[in-house]
Amino acid sequence: AQKCFMIQDQTKFLNAFITLADREWLEKQVDDAQWAPKSARQKHVGELVAVKDNICTADLPTTAASAFLKDFTSPYDATVVRQLRDAGCIIVGKTNMDEFGMGSHSTNSHFQPVTIDTGRGNGMSPGGSSGGSAVAVATGALGTDTGGSVRLPAAYTRTVGFKPSYGLLSRWGVIAYANSLDTVGIFAKEGDTLRQEDNAVDHVRKLFDLLNEHDPQDPTSLPPSTRKRLGTSKPKRLRVGIPLEYNVATLNVDIKRAWIKALRLLKTKGHTLHPVSLPATKHALSAYYILAPAEASSNLAKYDGVRYGSRSEGPDGTPSSVLFAKTRGQFFGPEVQRRILLGAFSLSADAISNYFIQAQKVRRLVKQDFDNVFASPNPLSTKERKRNEKGVDILLCPTAPTMAPSLNRLRTGEKEGTPTDAYTNDVFTVPSSLAGLPAINIPINRAPKDTRTRRGTFAKRHKFESEKIGMQIIGQYGDDKLVLDVAEELM
Numbered sequence: 431a432q433k434c435f436m437i438q439d440q441t442k443f444l445n446a447f448i449t450l451a452d453r454e455w456l457e458k459q460v461d462d463a464q465w466a467p468k469s470a471r472q473k474h475v476g477e478l479v480a481v482k483d484n485i486c487t488a489d490l491p492t493t494a495a496s497a498f499l500k501d502f503t504s505p506y507d508a509t510v511v512r513q514l515r516d517a518g519c520i521i522v523g524k525t526n527m528d529e530f531g532m533g534s535h536s537t538n539s540h541f542q543p544v545t546i547d548t549g550r551g552n553g554m555s556p557g558g559s560s561g562g563s564a565v566a567v568a569t570g571a572l573g574t575d576t577g578g579s580v581r582l583p584a585a586y587t588r589t590v591g592f593k594p595s596y597g598l599l600s601r602w603g604v605i606a607y608a609n610s611l612d613t614v615g616i617f618a619k620e621g622d623t624l625r626q627e628d629n630a631v632d633h634v635r636k637l638f639d640l641l642n643e644h645d646p647q648d649p650t651s652l653p654p655s656t657r658k659r660l661g662t663s664k665p666k667r668l669r670v671g672i673p674l675e676y677n678v679a680t681l682n683v684d685i686k687r688a689w690i691k692a693l694r695l696l697k698t699k700g701h702t703l704h705p706v707s708l709p710a711t712k713h714a715l716s717a718y719y720i721l722a723p724a725e726a727s728s729n730l731a732k733y734d735g736v737r738y739g740s741r742s743e744g745p746d747g748t749p750s751s752v753l754f755a756k757t758r759g760q761f762f763g764p765e766v767q768r769r770i771l772l773g774a775f776s777l778s779a780d781a782i783s784n785y786f787i788q789a790q791k792v793r794r795l796v797k798q799d800f801d802n803v804f805a806s807p808n809p810l811s812t813k814e815r816k817r818n819e820k821g822v823d824i825l826l827c828p829t830a831p832t833m834a835p836s837l838n839r840l841r842t843g844e845k846e847g848t849p850t851d852a853y854t855n856d857v858f859t860v861p862s863s864l865a866g867l868p869a870i871n872i873p874i875n876r877a878p879k880d881t882r883t884r885r886g887t888f889a890k891r892h893k894f895e896s897e898k899i900g901m902q903i904i905g906q907y908g909d910d911k912l913v914l915d916v917a918e919e920l921m
C-alpha cells in the first residue's frame with residue numbers, strides 16, 4: 431500500500447490523475463486483497479489499475495477532462511471496469527487526458543496538462559490523449575485509442591501500449607468520441623516497482639485476456655461466432671513487412687535508426703523482411719481528421735446543458751437555442767469546439783460529398799491496402815477467404831515520426847504548437863485505427879550512433895543508449911495474440 435501511495439503522490443505532481451481513490455478505502459482494499467483466497471475467478475486479486483477518465487466508474491467521477499462533465503458521476507461501471515473488479519483489480523484513480531480524447535499531448539484538459547518530469551524542470555509532452563494513464567502506469571492502466579491515443583503516449587513515455595482489434599473489448603460505459611474507431615487499450619510498464627513476476631507485454635496480455643469477451647450491451651462488440659474465426663498462430667519464421675510509405679521525409683533520424691535496428695534483430699532471429707506498399711497511407715491522416723470530428727460532432731450534440739452536463743447561468747425562460755449556444759461556448763474547450771465545427775461542416779449538405787463521403791472511400795482503400803499485404807485473410811471480409819502465401823504476418827514501423835516535444839514548445843505555439851502540428855503526430859497510428867487492426871507500441875533501445883559522428887563522454891553516451899524509442903507492430907484483424915507474441919520477442 432505504501433508503494434501505491436508513493437506512486438499516487440508522484441503522479442499527482444505530474445497531474446496524471448483527475449481523481450484519486452480515497453486513501454483509507456484504498457489501504458483497506460490492498461490489505462484485504464493480501465488475505466483474500468486466490469480463487470480461479472479472481473486471478474488479478476489486489477492488482478492496481480488506473481483508468482482513463484472517459485471510462486465510467488460508479489464510485490469515482492467521470493469527467494472526460496471536460497468542464498461539461500466536471501460534476502458527473504456515472505450511475506454504473508463500464509463493462510471493462512466491471513470485468514476488472516470481478517477479477518479482483520482495485521481501481522486507484524481516474525487519469526487525466528485530452529478533453530473527450532481529442533488531442534495528442536494531454537494538454538487539452540480542463541484540469542491542466544499532464545507532464546513527463548525530466549528532472550530538469552522542463553516538462554515533456556506525455557503524448558495524448560491517454561497521457562495520464564501512460565504516466566501513471568505502474569502495474570496496468572486502461573486508456574482509449576481512437577486514432578493513436580494509447581500508442582502515442584506509450585511511445586513518448588517508453589511504456590507498452592496496446593490497441594486491440596476494434597470490437598473485441600467492450601465500449602459500453604466508455605464516453606464516445608468517434609464510435610467507429612474508439613477502442614479500449616491497455617498500458618503496462620517494464621521494470622516497475624509493484625509487479626516483478628511478469629514482463630510488460632505479458633501483463634498486457636493477461637489484462638487483454640481478461641477483457642476480451644463479448645458484451646451484449648455493446649452493439650459493436652464482436653459476437654462469439656465471429657470470435658471463433660479469429661487469430662493465426664505464430665509461425666516459426668515470421669514474414670515481417672516494412673511499409674515503405676512510413677519512411678517519410680520528416681522521420682526523425684534516431685527513430686529511423688531504431689527501426690532499422692529492430693528489423694535487423696528480427697532478421698538475426700531467422701525471420702524474413704519484406705518491403706510492402708500501402709499506397710493509401712498518404713491520405714489516411716486527412717481522412718481520419720474528417721471522419722473522427724464528424725462522428726464527434728454528432729456524439730457531442732447531447733451536451734447542451736439540458737439533457738447532459740453543466741449549464742450556463744441565465745434567466746428563466748431563456749430560449750433553448752440561446753441557452754444551448756451559451757452553454758456549449760462556455761464548457762467545451764477550444765479543441766473540442768474546433769472539432770465540432772469541422773465535423774458539422776463536413777457533414778453539411780453542401781460539403782458531405784466532397785469531404786465525408788470521400789473520407790469514407792479513403793478508409794475503404796486503407797483497409798484494402800492492409801488486406802493486400804497480409805498473409806492471413808481478413809476474417810471480416812465477405813470475399814472468399816484464402817491465405818496469401820506471399821503476404822506478410824505482421825508490419826513493423828515507428829509509432830510516431832518524432833520524439834516527444836517539450837511542453838514549452840507546444841505552449842508558445844511556434845514549433846509543433848499548432849493544432850495541425852498535433853494532428854501530424856498521428857500519421858503512423860491512424861491507418862490501423864481506420865482499418866480496426868490490432869497494434870502495439872513497444873519501447874526499443876536506441877541504436878548506437880554511427881561511430882564517425884559519435885561524440886561526447888561515456889556518461890552522455892550511456893544516457894543516450896539507455897533511452898528508448900517507440901516501435902509499432904501491426905497485425906491483421908483478429909491477430910491480437912500474434913501481435914503480442916512478436917512484441918514479446920522484440921522486447
Ligand code: GLN
Binds near residue numbers: 532558
Ligand atoms: N490525436 C488523435 C485525435 O485527437 C487521436 C485521439 C484518440 O485516439 N483518442 O483525434
